[in-house]
Amino acid sequence: MDKILMPxxxxxxxxxxxxxxEVIIVELDEHKKIKNQKTIVMPHASAEELCxxxxxxxxxxxxxxxxxxxxxxxxxxxxxxxxxxxxxxxxNALNAYILGEKLGG
Amino acid sequence: MSIINSTNAWVHGVFPQKIxxxxxxxxLPIGVVLLSRERRVVYIxxxxxxxxxxxxxxxxxxxxxxxxxxxxxxxGCPLAQLENERESLVFEGNIIDHNRQKIETRHTLxxxxxxxxxxxxxxxxxxxxxxxxxxxxxxxxxxxxGNILGNCPEMQKVFSLVPVIGQTDSSVLITGETGTGxxxxxxxxxQHSPRAKGPFIKVNCGALPETLLESELFGHKKGAFTGxxxxxxxxxxxxxxxxxxxxxxxxxxxxxQVKLLTFLDDKVIYPLGSTKGVxxxxxxIAATHRNLEEMVRLGTFRQDLLFRLNVIRxxxxxxxxxxxxxxxxxxxxxxxxxxxxxxxxxxxxPQALNVLLNYTYPGNVRELRNIVEYALAICDGNQIxxxxxxxxxxxxxxxxxxxxxxxxxxxxxDSGTDSGTEAKPKTWSDMEKEMILxxxxxxxxxxxxxxxxxxxxxxxxxxxxKKYNLD
Numbered sequence: 001m002d003k004i005l006m007p008x009x010x011x012x013x014x015x016x017x018x019x020x021x022e023v024i025i026v027e028l029d030e031h032k033k034i035k036n037q038k039t040i041v042m043p044h045a046s047a048e049e050l051c052x053x054x055x056x057x058x059x060x061x062x063x064x065x066x067x068x069x070x071x072x073x074x075x076x077x078x079x080x081x082x083x084x085x086x087x088x089x090x091x092n093a094l095n096a097y098i099l100g101e102k103l104g105g
Numbered sequence: 106m107s108i109i110n111s112t113n114a115w116v117h118g119v120f121p122q123k124i125x126x127x128x129x130x131x132x133l134p135i136g137v138v139l140l141s142r143e144r145r146v147v148y149i150x151x152x153x154x155x156x157x158x159x160x161x162x163x164x165x166x167x168x169x170x171x172x173x174x175x176x177x178x179x180x181g182c183p184l185a186q187l188e189n190e191r192e193s194l195v196f197e198g199n200i201i202d203h204n205r206q207k208i209e210t211r212h213t214l215x216x217x218x219x220x221x222x223x224x225x226x227x228x229x230x231x232x233x234x235x236x237x238x239x240x241x242x243x244x245x246x247x248x249x250x251g252n253i254l255g256n257c258p259e260m261q262k263v264f265s266l267v268p269v270i271g272q273t274d275s276s277v278l279i280t281g282e283t284g285t286g287x288x289x290x291x292x293x294x295x296q297h298s299p300r301a302k303g304p305f306i307k308v309n310c311g312a313l314p315e316t317l318l319e320s321e322l323f324g325h326k327k328g329a330f331t332g333x334x335x336x337x338x339x340x341x342x343x344x345x346x347x348x349x350x351x352x353x354x355x356x357x358x359x360x361x362q363v364k365l366l367t368f369l370d371d372k373v374i375y376p377l378g379s380t381k382g383v384x385x386x387x388x389x390i391a392a393t394h395r396n397l398e399e400m401v402r403l404g405t406f407r408q409d410l411l412f413r414l415n416v417i418r419x420x421x422x423x424x425x426x427x428x429x430x431x432x433x434x435x436x437x438x439x440x441x442x443x444x445x446x447x448x449x450x451x452x453x454x455p456q457a458l459n460v461l462l463n464y465t466y467p468g469n470v471r472e473l474r475n476i477v478e479y480a481l482a483i484c485d486g487n488q489i490x491x492x493x494x495x496x497x498x499x500x501x502x503x504x505x506x507x508x509x510x511x512x513x514x515x516x517x518x519d520s521g522t523d524s525g526t527e528a529k530p531k532t533w534s535d536m537e538k539e540m541i542l543x544x545x546x547x548x549x550x551x552x553x554x555x556x557x558x559x560x561x562x563x564x565x566x567x568x569x570x571k572k573y574n575l576d
Contacts, residue, residue: 009179015170016201019179045179048562052553066174066201074564077571085203087164087171102334 001035002028004097005059006090007050013086013093017067018047024090025057032098047071054080063093063103109139109148134302134346136231139217142224144169144184155304155343156233158203162335173231174201175212184227187216197234209234253289254437255430259422263290270417271297276369278354278414279392281421284471287392288352290421295348300388303347306340311356319361320377329378341374344387354414355395355406362407365389369413389414424466424473431462434470438477439489450481454490460498479536495536538573541566545575 004027006013007020014020021044027036042049051071054062055078062075062082075082085104086093096103114126130137136153138146146164149172154160159172170178177183177198186194193215199207213230255261270277271294279287288307295305313321320329324339340349351357357365368374369389373382391414400406424431435453443450453461457480466472480493491499540559548554556566 009170012168012171015174015178016176019176048564051564065171067205068201068207069205070564070568072205074567077567084205085159087167 001030002032002061003057003059004028004061004063004094005054005057006063006093008090011089011091013063013065013088013090015065017050017064017071017084019045020050021045023050023053025059026094028098051075054078061097063090063097065104114148132346136233138169138173138229138231140169140184140227140229142226144182144227146172147226151345152304153231154338155306155345155347156202156208156231157200158343160336160338169229173229175199175210177212183212183214187214187227200231253286253293254434255427256433257422257427257430260427260430263419263421266419267293268297270294270419272299273417274298274388275416276388276414277390277417277419278397279390279419279421280397281392281394282423282467282469283394284469285421285423286470287394287421288350290419291348291350291352291390291392294390295350295388298348298388300347304344305348305350306344307350307352308340309352310361311353315358315360318358319364322361323364323374323376325377326379329376333378337376339374339376341368341385341387342383345385346387348388348390351389351391353393354391355393355397355400359405359407362410366407366410366413369410424469431466431473432458434473435461435477438474439481442478442481446481448481448484449487450484450489452488454488456491457489457494460491460494464498497535534573537569538575541569541573541575 003025006024006026007017008014008022008024009020014022021042023040023042025038025040026034029035040053042053047068051074054075060080062080063086064082064084065086067082067084072082072084083097083103087104088096093103109127115123116126116129117123130148130150131152133150134152136156137150138153139148141147146167146169149157149159149161149164157173164172169184170182175198177196183194183196193213195211195213197209197211199209201207211232211234213232215228216224217226217228219225253260253264255264267290277291277294279290281287291307292305295301308322310318320333320337320339322340324337324342325333327333327335351365364375368385368387372386373384375382397406397411401408401411424434435458439451439453442448461473461476468475476495476498477489479495480489484490484493541555544555544558545552548558552566552570553563556563559566561569
């Protein structure tokens, strides 16, 4: 079962991880069907706080676009799969992930 | 969306004959992106590929904000201001490139209009401000070149050589012990050369495994190996019209030494999986702390490559041979860190200064900088005293010895001091490791709290814990 976090900006994956103030968290069941979905609005943008949220929520997949290497490596070290450079809407990104298609650059 | 390439895009009406649009754009030394009315990428030039690390094919048709990843894009698209208010707009900000590095940038935006004044698209020019900002922060009144400081005759000689070297296009080999400023010198040479507006790309030859390094340096064609799903230009191509700085050249595997030699001979690179060479205009600067002549004797470095790289050789002297530069650098870093850490510390006590001036600095300027940073971080008064210096500097009244002396600096080991009888001296790393452990113990093992106590972000604590194998 995957628990996916996507920092978003309007209908898209947010161009910047560190500047996103809204995230969508999606839980998939064992058949990769959406079991649960919620949106969290953060009081302000902070890459540190976003990392803390990811750990607190037991996220195991992050779909994002521009992310600084420090945070990317940190999340990877925490055994979280990070797909970055995703230049698309969050719906398309999620569908691509569910279908096992190539994500990001 | 139409694809712009060298066969279908032309500029009419400027010269008697139409000229190639792609050729015009790719020869500009500055990043340019063309956007449609819908703010999607129509074209990026080669300099923009070098700046962002994205290839043209990866970003065509993408939303501008998704490609550039600028901080301004998240606040409110600057292009919106162009719609109603003005023809062009200039602002500073930052972007995140494909390699996940944040780059300070200056953006110039303008509308592209047709004969009737209707907006048909936009042009955005992006300048890399990293070197300009770094130079702007330099305030000390002394002889400096880029970020290198020094008044001693040896450094003056190096400074006087740099503009001359900059004007030639020959390969340069920079030698010197670790921490002497080889990277800064390479950048200074680039900045003083006609290639200054072009890219300066640094590659650490010792940081990547051989197969990956070959692909990173020379690029690859789609299908060249498993996982090569698309063409990759490689650092040589991205450094076109600029400088490629190969640091730790002594760590370059022999097989790649041959490829580098081929490039230095005919300025052509052969991407992995391609039989067709690509002509690139790149100046190579190499650096190493190793003795390449010795490596040639041992058969681990090619003699012909050494000859090619050795066209111009610059040696950076170790700090212990730079006389009063130690004092200059001590005060320079003290002032710099005081400003950064917002502290009012501008002097050393006589005892502390005595120890610092008599220390031999096997880690050179980098070690001196770390010592000052550490001392300032723990100093709670308005003067750096003996008690603020790292323990390994104050354990003895004799000139202090760093553990580095025992490793690979024979000239220092031969100082007549029996370092084996003393307790093992502490390095900056030891001290930092201790600080981390202490903070973790005090925080009851909670990393978030420990990071807060240390005044670091969680990821900084994580990075340093990983560095010291504390995870």
